[in-house]
Structure formats: structure tokens, C-alpha cells
Amino acid sequence: MHISTLKLISLLANHLTGKSILVREREPATANTWGEAHKTEGGQLVIDLSPKIPDHKRLYVILHEIAHHKRHNFLATKVYKAKPGTLEQEPSTLHSRLSEGGANMQAAEWQAWAEQHAQV
């Protein structure tokens, strides 16, 4: 993605969450994911977006990761500096399933709103 597209996504994330979020186009540290939301040890919220997201999935992945930052307060981690694809996915838990389900519902709601209101 062009840097101006990443800046636009960062502005969208700020608008939807009220939080300042750094958006990077980068293979996420967690293996086999298209997007990852996390927080640095310095407190910066981050979204990593894989360059391999298919076009028809990209908006949904972006909105899903923004939804995580809207709904959850992340603990600081070293994920921001881990090498791409080197971290195992966390085992599925009730908490993680609720968290993913909530982010999916919010992303679907935002995408439906966008499709209803955008004029393209």
C-alpha cells in the first residue's frame, strides 16, 4: 500500500477509536495471520497489516484490527519488534473466542455502514 493509504487508515483508526494508532504494512509477527493489533512497551498502539491480504478481504481485516483497539486495552508486548511470522498463534480460549467474535461483529457493522453510505 502507498504511504498515503496507510496514513488514511491511521486517521480512520483514530476516528473510530479515539486512540492514536500506528499502522504498518508488514507481515504480522504471529504466523499465518493477515493482521495483528498490539501495543509496544512504550505504549504505542500498533496495527500490522500483511501485504498478502486479498483485495476483497482488506477492508474487513483493517476494520477487524481497528475494532480490537476500540474494544480492548492491550498489555504492552515485544510483538512490534518480533520477526514476521515467528510467533505461534495463542491457543484458542473462551476469552480469545469472545474477543475475536466481538471484533468480527464490530467490523461487520462498520463495513455494512460504509457500503450503505459510500458513493463510488
Ligand SMILES: [Zn+2]
Ligand atoms: Zn482478531
